[in-house]
Amino acid sequence: MAEKRITVRATRFDPAKDKAPRLQSYDIPFADESMVVLDALNHIKAHVDGSLSYRWSCRMGICGSCGMMINGIPKLTCNAFLRDYWPRSITVEPLNNFPIVRDLVIDMEDFMHKLKSIKPWIIRKQEYPLGAGEHRQTMDQIDEFRQFSECINCMLCYAACPVYGLNNEFLGPAATALARRYDLDSRDQGIKERLPVLANSEGVWECSFVGECSVVCPKGVDPAKAIQQTKLDTTMRFVLPYGNREE
């Protein structure tokens, strides 16, 4: 029997040489049913074309490095199985809505600034001394923010977001979800400090509630919900008491 093969087209772009990205086609063995798109890229790099550049590390869906567009849909390449595409070919492109650094590598500096801007750390009016031991926190209290803490910063949600595509000043899904993660943490008292970034015109109000961010999230985070909750917060916080965390 002939060896099973699959065609993978990958974006090639070297800013020093190329005016625009182009697709390069590779025909590679589909040797094992367990192979994922990342395995295909690794096969190309190791045995066919060492110059193909892309990011990857854990290949278990937790480091967030290997997000790319696969046949037009943002996915982690480490858990996109070739068997789900074969015998069709696969087109792998860098994530939408980001500048391309090289080949399949996107420029995500914008997100790194946004992440810092929402102050993703515990803010206390008075620091709780180490010697006082742990804060008590129930599992119910953790459930308030748990899903938002599962974000792996893989950028799939930004690639899916039509608003970010039009205006990259928009704070966007993951950063808002992470702000929410801290706002909803019973140990945190920083909601007021995070509010200006969230409430400004490029904050949550830009979201047109398409909800694609939540659809593509590989970790079950619902950034669309975070954005809607934050919209509610920014309007209601002057009329509703916000627990006792502001004390």
Add this chain to the structure above:
Amino acid sequence: MDFESYDVLVVGGGLAGIRAAIAAVDANPRLKVGMVSKVYPMRSHTVSAEGGAAAVLRPEDSYETHAFDTIKGSDYLADQDVVEAFVREAPVEIIQMEHWGCPWSRDEDGKISVRPFGGMTTWRTCFAADKSGFHMLHTVFQTSLQFSQIHRHDEAFATKLLIEDSRCVGVVAIDMRSGRLEAITAKTVIIATGGLGRIYAFTTNGNICTGDGMALAYRAGVGLKDMEMVQFHPTGLPFTGILITEAVRGEGGYLLNKDGERFLKRYVPNKMELGPRDIISRAMVTEFEEGRGFDGPHGKYMHLDVRHLGEAVIDRKLPFMRELGREFVGIDIVKDPIPVRPVQHYMMGGVDADISGATPIAGLYAAGECANVGLNGGNRLGSNSLSECLVFGAAAGRAAAEYASSAGPVSTNPVDALLADETNHIESSYLDKRGGDERIGTIREEMQHDMDAGAGVFRTRDGLEGLTRRLASLRDRFERIKIEDSSRTFNTELTAALELDFMLEMAETIAFSALAREESRGAHARRDFPERDDDKYLNHTVAHRTDGAAPRLEYRNVRITNFKPQARTY
């Protein structure tokens, strides 16, 4: 020439590195701290740690038992003073993480939960469901963003330590975006680059775990300690090597052979599934050899069965395992047993460093998996490594801050010359090299295969001697590699070549250290020397680089305080 210059420069952005950076700022807020990482810090391999972090937090627990468990787990190769200091610091660090927002799983009363773990005699492993490393890494990384003193160089690949007058004064690094080599000077450097699992074919480690920091230190003249001690985790998914956490067994999962038998009763009858990793991995390989493993398309395997725990417990305590089973194996662990086999996981050996992370080179420190401070000896207990990253990351950060606070400035003249040398080396040996015919990927795969075969769970003299010869030949072939990528922008073929160069050298230190230790201790199991030999080998191997193929090995006594070596049975 202009250089970025720091008081403290951390190489590596994982849990140990970030903890070190924050500790340095805490120790002296006036210090300027740099961090060089070849990936964005939240991509660091800490992210894949699952089970939890050990610390004595409960009244029924004691420092003494945590110390004893760790020392017995190490097969008496741990330095006992280091272990005793570690167990006292670990609880402080766990609470610190809690204050920084780590979403530790909690008991009914809101206190941090603990779970049982292998080789621990009591419940002392704190956890954030089964994504403990992920949550700890994101917590410290996000926390670190508030410190304006910490300046990051993300996606910068360190190629060389700058050494001047036997003092470490910084690194040379490739900025991946521009492709430029830069000298980043500092009064102190902390290496926190993690493990080297990618030397092996079957590993839980991510692509970035290539032993860079160990190699940098080794080439600068620091010894590498106990490199023969490589941990194989009992439960990796066949084919991918994805880690299935020991917490699966901590929560009550069974390991079953093809006869449906909990075979560990023959090996660790008193601990069963909660025996230490080295012994359970050997038990599994022994069962495979005696025909009691399952046969699969990707080799032999055992079943790890949690079906009796029920969906509620699995979803509360092991949700990521259910996700991994569903996404990567196509099974539901609530209904199906998980196929597992031993897999390279962790490096006990590493950069020779003392209790504060200081290496023999002034101004150079090491912390986390890349370091060997004497904590783990021949076998690390599960859940001690996340705590190790915190405790010894913080210790190294404080020690470096203290040194930097009084050390004189770094003079840039020699740095200029060192940078020019290294630039010339990278260009002539890699980027502008012509006429090579060896593929990096091929040499790497052969090395990985050879390491699996020759320096795996069981070793022999013949196997190790063969391994050293094959590695030498791979090193020769490495001289003839071809680099197809001539771009300066994000050239991952260049970094893959540099990583392979590091890995080949680290593989040799493992092979030669293992060949010389003619006994079985911890993870180092010699078929030709099956017994532990305390008369001859109650000491650390320290490998020093030489001009020849083989490192020079010296031995240093293990420091023993309160726990006399005894037979290690469970």
